[in-house]
Amino acid sequence: MSSLRDLAVIAVAVWGLMPGKAAAQTFGYGRAATPAEIAAWDIDVRPDGTGLPPGGSTAKMGEDLYIVRCASCHGDFGQGEGRWPPLAGGKDNLTDDRPVKTVGSYWPYAPVLFDYIRRTMPFGAGLSLSDDQAYALTAYVLFLNDLVGEDAVIDRATLHKIEMPNRGNFNRVDGQEPDVTGIHCMTSCRAGPVRIHSDASKR
Amino acid sequence: MTGRDNDRRKFLKLGAAAAGGAMLPGASRGTEADGTPEWTRRMGKGVGSAPYGAPSKFESDVVRRAVPWLTASPESSVSFTPLHALHGIITPNGLAFERHHAGYPDIDPDRHRLMIHGMVDRNLVFTMDDIVRFPSESRIYFVECVANGGMEWRGAQMNGVQFTHGMIMCAEWTGVRLSTLLSEVGVKPGARWILAEGADNAIMNRSVPIEKAFDDALVVYAQNGEMLRPEQGYPLRLLVPGYEGNMNIKWLRRLELGDRPWFTREETARYTDLLPDGKARQFSWLHDAKSVITFPCPERGLKDKGRYEISGLAWTGRGRIDRVDVSADGGVNWRRARLTPPVLSKCLTRFNIDWTWDGGPALLQSRAVDETGYVQPSMAQLRAARGVNSVYHNNSIQTWRVAPSGKAFNVQLT
Numbered sequence: 001m002s003s004l005r006d007l008a009v010i011a012v013a014v015w016g017l018m019p020g021k022a023a024a025q026t027f028g029y030g031r032a033a034t035p036a037e038i039a040a041w042d043i044d045v046r047p048d049g050t051g052l053p054p055g056g057s058t059a060k061m062g063e064d065l066y067i068v069r070c071a072s073c074h075g076d077f078g079q080g081e082g083r084w085p086p087l088a089g090g091k092d093n094l095t096d097d098r099p100v101k102t103v104g105s106y107w108p109y110a111p112v113l114f115d116y117i118r119r120t121m122p123f124g125a126g127l128s129l130s131d132d133q134a135y136a137l138t139a140y141v142l143f144l145n146d147l148v149g150e151d152a153v154i155d156r157a158t159l160h161k162i163e164m165p166n167r168g169n170f171n172r173v174d175g176q177e178p179d180v181t182g183i184h185c186m187t188s189c190r191a192g193p194v195r196i197h198s199d200a201s202k203r
Numbered sequence: 204m205t206g207r208d209n210d211r212r213k214f215l216k217l218g219a220a221a222a223g224g225a226m227l228p229g230a231s232r233g234t235e236a237d238g239t240p241e242w243t244r245r246m247g248k249g250v251g252s253a254p255y256g257a258p259s260k261f262e263s264d265v266v267r268r269a270v271p272w273l274t275a276s277p278e279s280s281v282s283f284t285p286l287h288a289l290h291g292i293i294t295p296n297g298l299a300f301e302r303h304h305a306g307y308p309d310i311d312p313d314r315h316r317l318m319i320h321g322m323v324d325r326n327l328v329f330t331m332d333d334i335v336r337f338p339s340e341s342r343i344y345f346v347e348c349v350a351n352g353g354m355e356w357r358g359a360q361m362n363g364v365q366f367t368h369g370m371i372m373c374a375e376w377t378g379v380r381l382s383t384l385l386s387e388v389g390v391k392p393g394a395r396w397i398l399a400e401g402a403d404n405a406i407m408n409r410s411v412p413i414e415k416a417f418d419d420a421l422v423v424y425a426q427n428g429e430m431l432r433p434e435q436g437y438p439l440r441l442l443v444p445g446y447e448g449n450m451n452i453k454w455l456r457r458l459e460l461g462d463r464p465w466f467t468r469e470e471t472a473r474y475t476d477l478l479p480d481g482k483a484r485q486f487s488w489l490h491d492a493k494s495v496i497t498f499p500c501p502e503r504g505l506k507d508k509g510r511y512e513i514s515g516l517a518w519t520g521r522g523r524i525d526r527v528d529v530s531a532d533g534g535v536n537w538r539r540a541r542l543t544p545p546v547l548s549k550c551l552t553r554f555n556i557d558w559t560w561d562g563g564p565a566l567l568q569s570r571a572v573d574e575t576g577y578v579q580p581s582m583a584q585l586r587a588a589r590g591v592n593s594v595y596h597n598n599s600i601q602t603w604r605v606a607p608s609g610k611a612f613n614v615q616l617t
Contacts, residue, residue: 026387029333033318033326041318041457044398044408047466073275083275094481099592106483107472116468119406124278124305126404169481170471174412175446175488180588182570182578182600186528186537194533194566197583198358199604200501200613 043127045115049160052111055131056155059143062136063150069122070137078102078144088144094166104145108170110162114138135159264288267298268365273354278306279405281348283369286495286516287502291543292343292373292551296427299372301434302348302448304405310454312430312438315402317422321460324389331438335424337379337387342421342444343550345518347371347490349447349474352597356586359602359613364500367601367613371518373551376442378423381416384458394460398467399441402456409450410464411443419444419549422455444549445520446488447595449474479590490520492579493598494527494554494571505609508562513540517552519573526572527554533566533602533616534581540569565605566616582615 045051067076075081078088090100099105103113118134120126129137139154147162148154173179183189233239258265267282274280284300301307312331320326348370354360361367381397390413397416400408411420421442424431431437436453443450449469464470464486476484494517499505517524523546528537540556554569571579582599603611 026389027337029336029387030327030329033320033328037318037328038320038326041400042320042459043406044400044459044465044467046463083272094477095479097591099477101472101477103472106477107468109466109471112466112468112471116472119408120305120404123276124404126305126406170475170483170485172486173484174486178489178491178577179484180580180584182580182584184570184572184578188535189537190533190535194535195617196604197615197617198360200359200362203360 043115043119045111045118047109047111047160049111049156052114052156052159053131054156055135056153056158057132057136057139058153059136059139059148059150062133062138062140062143065133065136066140069125073123078141087141091165094169102145103141104147104165106166108164108167109160110138110142110147110164111160113141114159117141262288265298267300268369270354270361270366279304281350281370283365284372285365285502286369286371286497287364287500289497292516292545292553293427294372294374296374296429296432296435299374299426299432299435300348300370302370303403303434304407305403307434308403308454309433310402310438315438315456317439317455317458319384319388319458319460321398322391322394322462323385323460324391325387327388329384331424334379334422334439337383339377340380340421341375341377341425342419343373343375343545343547344442344444345371345373345549345551346442346448346451347518349449349490349595352599353594355582355597355599355613355615356591356593359615362501362613364495364497364502364601368495370448371551373518374426375428376421376423377425377428378421378439378442381420381422381441381458384422385416385460388460390460393462396461396464398457398459398461398465399450399452399455400457400459401436401452402454407449407452407469408465408467409452409469410467411441411446411450413460415443415446443488445490445522447474447490450488474595476589476593476595478593484593487596488520490518491596491598492519492521492524492571492573492577493517494524494569494579495601496529496567496569496603499567499605499609499611500603501611501613504611505560505605507609508560510557510559513556513558513567515540515554515569517542517554517569517571518550519571519577520549521573521575521577522548523574524552524571525574525576527552528570528572529554529556529558530568530570531558531565534568534570534600537570560605562607564607566614567603567605567611568600570600583617 073084074087080086086102090102090105093099117137135154142148233244265285265288269282282301317329351370395413397411423442439455441452441455496515498514517527527540529540530537540554543553546552585599602614604614605611
């Protein structure tokens with residue numbers, strides 16, 4: 001390569017680094033993702049069921065699998081063992097003093113339950129379940145919450161149609177205005193006497 | 204004869220005396236008896252004794268700590284930053300709090316890939332070599348777990364600032380702007396959201412609004428000058444400044460562009476804030492202004508009455524801290540504290556104020572105001588609005604009760 005041509009290449013390279021008002025530049029780094037790569041990683045399932053795979057199962061078919069793979073943490077009836085999260089119960093208790101947030105009492109979308117089970121359950125063995133197994137466990141957890149019958153077929157056509165009791169109780173705030181703000185005051189700021197509400201050293 | 208030659212002759216004479224075994228009278232300096240410590244009397248360690256340095260053995264108490272009863276397993280758990288032992292605003296990498304949902308992997312960077320796909324012109328896969336080749340940026344931001352303070356909703360519980368406020372870190376992050384990567388793949392019209400997903404066994408996924416992606420979000424590979432630690436997402440994590448920690452996806456492997464949020468488990472069943480009426484706040488991403496006094500605190504009390512410098516940290520997800528006020532009487536009267544530069548956006552800000560302790564009981568509080576005019580609320584205000592079951596976003600004013608003994612305790616006021 002001639003030295004003149006080298007200079008031209010350098011000139012183009014330097015010019016390319018200069019900031020400009022032109023449309024966003026691209027660098028040409030990276031390579032095209034293959035369809036197989038996208039299929040392997042694009043595992044998310046949306047509330048409307050988009051992304052659900054073929055296959056399907058029932059709670060009845062999921063029971064044995066649940067007992068073997070899930071019950072040691074989540075309990076035989078989904079009640080939760082120790083500090084592990086309960087999956088069932090807590091019906092209509094979200095306004096109680098000690099609400100139990102479960103799939104039945106809190107989760108708004110059934111397809112997202114499938115997504116979560118398939119991606120990361122059983123704990124520490126994410127992605128180990130077949131799609132049919134994930135459907136079976138989804139069905140079983142919904143069954144534990146009285147949301148489907150034991151023979152109901154759960155698949156890509158039916159899962160998003162299951163009515164989750166708490167579906168309508170989420171208010172989007174999208175990081176906008178704060179809901180609570182303090183009071184800016186510098187002197188004599190409390191009307192009544194200062195009283196201790198609680199003391200960590202006296203628990 | 205020059206002075207130097209004279210010194211040389213003295214040295215030779217001394218050497219001859221020592222070689223003969225005779226000690227000069229009055230030469231016994233540098234002994235234990237005269238108070239010279241052993242580190243002054245002896246040779247120290249050579250370079251390379253610790254190829255990657257470590258803190259002094261006398262700082263061995265300054266470590267991340269966990270609360271054993273809090274979680275079911277250490278793999279899905281949290282450890283807390285020892286805020287009481289830190290200075291300035293930067294969290295050392297080995298002390299930055301941890302939050303994992305399925306343990307943390309140690310990923311081979313040569314095998315790590317980031318895929319960006321969905322509503323884009325080009326579905327692309329990047330290696331780490333590709334990522335670090337893009338124009339880089341370094342910014343100092345805090346990252347706070349949105350459950351920081353979550354154990355305090357029903358009343359003062361954890362007697363230590365490490366546990367009431369330690370799910371926060373502040374670091375200089377280096378990486379590439381997310382907007383740069385999005386330009387590289389070409390975002391299609393109509394794309395409004397980005398799903399970010401990790402490569403650990405939790406395969407954590409969160410939806411991020413595209414406005415944030417084009418504002419100040421980074422895809423980072425370095426923290427405080429070195430590559431990310433495995434606990435912090437090595438080799439690649441998302442950084443969404445000022446937003447709840449859970450959205451800063453670690454071990455980032457995938458970004459998918461879409462027209463709607465995904466409503467993943469982590470933004471429906473978790474990380475939503477249950478209110479007393481049974482409704483839940485959703486996508487409450489932003490950290491509102493918050494502050495805490497880190498000295499004195501339950502871990503570091505006072506010794507004698509007299510003058511002290513109260514010190515603490517303030518931060519807000521909405522920009523810069525404007526001012527911090529400090530009260531010693533439980534919020535009746537306040538004085539404005541000094542903000543120690545730098546005061547940066549979405550970054551910890553160190554504040555200090557002189558205080559003379561008279562030896563009597565005191566109730567210390569700090570209250571942050573951010574550049575939007577937002578004022579940090581009291582715990583009573585937060586409880587009145589949100590009840591005690593919302594878990595997340597506790598940014599209330601912290602109270603330390605200082606007893607006549609000089610010890611400090613975590614309390615809440617009515």
